[in-house]
Amino acid sequence: MALRIDPDHRRFRxxxxxxxxxxxxxYISQGELVGRKGKDMVSIxxxxxxxxxxxxxxxxxxxxxxxxxxxGDALGKGEPGEEGAGKAGDQAGEHxxxxxxxxxxxAQILGEELQLPNIEPKGKQRIISQKxxxxxxxxxxxxxxxxxxxxxxxALRRQLMTGTYNAEKPIIVPVREDRRYRSWKTSPLPQxxxxxxxxMDVSGSMGDEQKEIVRIESFWIDTWLxxxxxxxxxxxxxxxxxxxxxxxxxxFKTRESGGTMISSAYKLCAxxxxxxxxxxxxxxxxxxxxxxxxxxxxxxxQCIELLKxxxxxxVNLFCYGQVESPYGSGQFIKDLNEHFDEDDNLTVSxxxxxxxxxxxxxxxxxxxx
Amino acid sequence: MTALPPxxxxxQREIEGYARDYGLDFWxxxxxxxxxxxMQEVAAFGGFPVRYPHWRFGMEFEHLSKSHIYGxxxxxEMVINNNPAYAYLLEGNSLVDQKMVIAHVLGHxxxxxxxxxxxxxxxxxxxxxxxxxxxVRRHMERxxxxxxxxxxxxxxxxxxxxxxxxxxxxxxxxxxxxxQKQADESAAAEIPRIRAKSYxxxxxxxxxxxEEQRRKIEREKEKPVKNPSEPERDVLLxxxxxxxxxxxxxxxxxxxxxxxxxxxxxxxxxxxNEGWAAYWHSKIMTERALKASEIIDYADHNAGVLATAPGQxxxxxxxxxxxxxxEERWDKGRFGSEWNDCQNLxxxxxxxxxxxxxxxxxxxxRRLYSDVTFIxxxxxxxxxxxxxFFSFSLNERTGNYxxxxxxxxxIKHKILFQLTNFGDPFIFVEDSNHxxxxxxxxxxxxxxxxxxGDHARGTLAALVRVWRRPVNLLTAIDGKPxxxxxxxxxxxxxxxx
Numbered sequence: 001m002a003l004r005i006d007p008d009h010r011r012f013r014x015x016x017x018x019x020x021x022x023x024x025x026x027y028i029s030q031g032e033l034v035g036r037k038g039k040d041m042v043s044i045x046x047x048x049x050x051x052x053x054x055x056x057x058x059x060x061x062x063x064x065x066x067x068x069x070x071x072g073d074a075l076g077k078g079e080p081g082e083e084g085a086g087k088a089g090d091q092a093g094e095h096x097x098x099x100x101x102x103x104x105x106x107a108q109i110l111g112e113e114l115q116l117p118n119i120e121p122k123g124k125q126r127i128i129s130q131k132x133x134x135x136x137x138x139x140x141x142x143x144x145x146x147x148x149x150x151x152x153x154x155a156l157r158r159q160l161m162t163g164t165y166n167a168e169k170p171i172i173v174p175v176r177e178d179r180r181y182r183s184w185k186t187s188p189l190p191q192x193x194x195x196x197x198x199x200m201d202v203s204g205s206m207g208d209e210q211k212e213i214v215r216i217e218s219f220w221i222d223t224w225l226x227x228x229x230x231x232x233x234x235x236x237x238x239x240x241x242x243x244x245x246x247x248x249x250x251x252f253k254t255r256e257s258g259g260t261m262i263s264s265a266y267k268l269c270a271x272x273x274x275x276x277x278x279x280x281x282x283x284x285x286x287x288x289x290x291x292x293x294x295x296x297x298x299x300x301x302q303c304i305e306l307l308k309x310x311x312x313x314x315v316n317l318f319c320y321g322q323v324e325s326p327y328g329s330g331q332f333i334k335d336l337n338e339h340f341d342e343d344d345n346l347t348v349s350x351x352x353x354x355x356x357x358x359x360x361x362x363x364x365x366x367x368x369x
Numbered sequence: 370m371t372a373l374p375p376x377x378x379x380x381q382r383e384i385e386g387y388a389r390d391y392g393l394d395f396w397x398x399x400x401x402x403x404x405x406x407x408m409q410e411v412a413a414f415g416g417f418p419v420r421y422p423h424w425r426f427g428m429e430f431e432h433l434s435k436s437h438i439y440g441x442x443x444x445x446e447m448v449i450n451n452n453p454a455y456a457y458l459l460e461g462n463s464l465v466d467q468k469m470v471i472a473h474v475l476g477h478x479x480x481x482x483x484x485x486x487x488x489x490x491x492x493x494x495x496x497x498x499x500x501x502x503x504x505v506r507r508h509m510e511r512x513x514x515x516x517x518x519x520x521x522x523x524x525x526x527x528x529x530x531x532x533x534x535x536x537x538x539x540x541x542x543x544x545x546x547x548x549q550k551q552a553d554e555s556a557a558a559e560i561p562r563i564r565a566k567s568y569x570x571x572x573x574x575x576x577x578x579x580e581e582q583r584r585k586i587e588r589e590k591e592k593p594v595k596n597p598s599e600p601e602r603d604v605l606l607x608x609x610x611x612x613x614x615x616x617x618x619x620x621x622x623x624x625x626x627x628x629x630x631x632x633x634x635x636x637x638x639x640x641x642n643e644g645w646a647a648y649w650h651s652k653i654m655t656e657r658a659l660k661a662s663e664i665i666d667y668a669d670h671n672a673g674v675l676a677t678a679p680g681q682x683x684x685x686x687x688x689x690x691x692x693x694x695x696e697e698r699w700d701k702g703r704f705g706s707e708w709n710d711c712q713n714l715x716x717x718x719x720x721x722x723x724x725x726x727x728x729x730x731x732x733x734x735r736r737l738y739s740d741v742t743f744i745x746x747x748x749x750x751x752x753x754x755x756x757x758f759f760s761f762s763l764n765e766r767t768g769n770y771x772x773x774x775x776x777x778x779x780i781k782h783k784i785l786f787q788l789t790n791f792g793d794p795f796i797f798v799e800d801s802n803h804x805x806x807x808x809x810x811x812x813x814x815x816x817x818x819x820x821x822g823d824h825a826r827g828t829l830a831a832l833v834r835v836w837r838r839p840v841n842l843l844t845a846i847d848g849k850p851x852x853x854x855x856x857x858x859x860x861x862x863x864x865x866x
Contacts, residue, residue, distance in 0.1 A: 004418070
């Protein structure tokens, strides 16, 4: 039912969205959200939105209460009862604001803030088949769709409520408000035509902090792209000296160590594309995160070879994010820059710390390829 | 909204009958049944079905919905001070709850009609609010939502700067009539002489002296008239009369002011009003309306209404207990000098003159008192002890709120402090031409508690928005007098004196 307050409520939500946008960096770099799924609600604590007034400072806060207790007894931390004497009334109480958003909404805000372009689906335009199904009930509709049983049920309910129902003489007369109509929903048949392949370096030189950054960044990329493509596929690869495919949970939680052979991951990635994702039908987005400290020059050469011959021609965009690490040489990004120029569908980004996650996301997705 | 079903309508009539028997006097009450969503909406609107568009109602709504979902709170009753009064019942409440709410609401209605502090309120406010909504909407359509909304925000920052007693008192002498003015002028034209015998006159009032007096009067005349002539507590009124407002801005500010005055009595009489309503629902329910089968549920819910957590001030509870205390005292004749002078504890304990004046007294209290006077007059040592009052404050070392005293004077002082001016600081307009630069000078009457800095700065910014010139606030911080100033760009703080 539409409420009169809805416009005010929407307005308030808009203001809240604005506030979140302002502090987006802070929320984005929080690790806690990682691992949640799109429909999950996220609670975001906001500083109170209230109108300033001339009022007394908090130094003298306290009040009067009733009950047992000796002088000096604690009443509990924080705000007892919140409203002191006389403060109660028609005025809104003060409360820290906890705003709930779904991750999708948050990703939407992220997109607006970073001015990420909405990604155009590529490839042959698939005809999405749509299907109408009668699944719901509405209060309005054509008479031909009137739902007999629901209408009478509604009428019965009303008569019971208003006390006009007579069990002796059970005559139910529906009035206009009781009428219920079947309604349909149009659902497109699910189709997925994009895949993200996340590759993370989990070798020993990647410290916990680096891994955390990778997780947060890939999490937001994942969330953003999901909001762009319906039925998005994603695959996860972790590698040290050998690469293996893992599931989403493992990807976001795993801690391993060992040497680094980037080529192993690229090989696996190429194989994956070969086997499952024919590029004529799929938008393919591999994301590779590493500290750029590859095992040997030979391996780097092999990587570049792989990229040139097998990967870049098939993917929409290959993203390489290099996390700054105190141990690694950070050589790999330089090698990539040397061999590829701006025209290629390869984007590199250096991630200096949590704060630059946003910028890095923009580097990757800003192109809208 | 659904009108009352027949069985509830009958109950309403029944309970109204009981209430009238007890001497309650109220206007017609229109009850409506709302589902919980609608109830939250109306509650967010301050009890009204329609308010002007503003996000803060949306915020309140969000908060109420959340509290409802998490089970923190449930809105039981809501009633509007209006003739006829409007009140709401929550759909799906049990019958005994509805009975209790109806009885409670009748208490409020009687209070609205008869309490002196409500006597000047607009009894057609339900239409008033709808009109306000239309006016604001019209401005928004013409000027855009953002623009109007942000001005409303500014006005809301200062909506508490009113003079709640002004409807009852004439603060200033009426404008002097022309005749009086003429008389004043002719009197002023005469240069005052010191009284002297005629032969002494030219020594006592020599020409130089007279010349000096004449010049003094002239200087006095030339001096610009200070505006306001007396410090003005109704800041909103002052701004309406003196700020360079555009038509629509004046309209908005008028609306905010009108609503602030409408709600003021409800804030002035929270304890008494709730106490009165609780007193009557309890009396009507227990003596007349309850069926035997309903007693347990009633007792349970009533206990919920009157519950206090430590550190919580429940106006329902304090109000009803104090009213009962007053009733008992006047029933037993525990008042007057004889009672006050009696030091014998045993005698006091058994004091009963069987005067039976209690009921008369509480009706008098409901007619004439506000929270401040109610507490001031009837919150006695006996009551304080009997009902285990304490005062608490923040212990900064532990970060806990702790009971800091059970001393009667401290407790009473604290209650009165928090009730006086709704626990808000007193702010006056001092001068509209501060330092001869058209700046506004406000003064905070410092009574020992500093203002909250960030809020004060925010409010100054709102004042600048309305006044369009820099605004100064004279206050004190840590015991030193300061002037806070905002000129539209930056906040400054200056020591004075």
